[in-house]
Amino acid sequence: QVRLVESGGGLVQAGGSLRLSCAASGRISPTYSVAWFRQAPGKDREFVAVIMWSGGIPTYADSVKGRFTISRDNVESTMFLQMKNLKPEDTAVYYCAADEYPYARAEAKAYDYWGQGTQVTVSS
Numbered sequence: 001q002v003r004l005v006e007s008g009g010g011l012v013q014a015g016g017s018l019r020l021s022c023a024a025s026g027r028i029s030p031t032y033s034v035a036w037f038r039q040a041p042g043k044d045r046e047f048v049a050v051i052m053w054s055g056g057i058p059t060y061a062d063s064v065k066g067r068f069t070i071s072r073d074n075v076e077s078t079m080f081l082q083m084k085n086l087k088p089e090d091t092a093v094y095y096c097a098a099d100e101y102p103y104a105r106a107e108a109k110a111y112d113y114w115g116q117g118t119q120v121t122v123s124s
Helices: none
Strands: 002-007 010-013 018-026 033-039 046-052 055-060 068-073 078-083 092-099 118-123
Touching (some): 002 092, 018 092, 018 118, 033 078, 046 068, 046 078
Antiparallel strands (some): 002 018, 018 078
16 A cells, blocks of 8 residues: 655745655555646646656656656655746646556556645746
8 A cells, every 4th residue: 555645835926936745655666657646626637747666757748848847766755746937827736646557647547546635826
């Protein structure tokens, strides 16, 4: 069983930065994919970024490419989402997720474990 806990959300002005963290406990195999998703009010959960727990080249949604960076620290069992040049449309609850399979998928239904979410609000 894997437990994920996000932190680091908050209120920031447009153009600002935030770094989200996701602390993982339990057994995460190097073959796992770990990802960030977000969900704005009245909208479906949306893929943001994914990386293999063992490392490798990450994949980003077009809407965040060049502004967000996903990373992980295997020693600390923590993954991160560095967000720069934030825009009001980035406002959402951000979730970290883990998939037992090494496919780096963008579909939320593929993920087996989820955190509780952290709110990010970007003011204009």
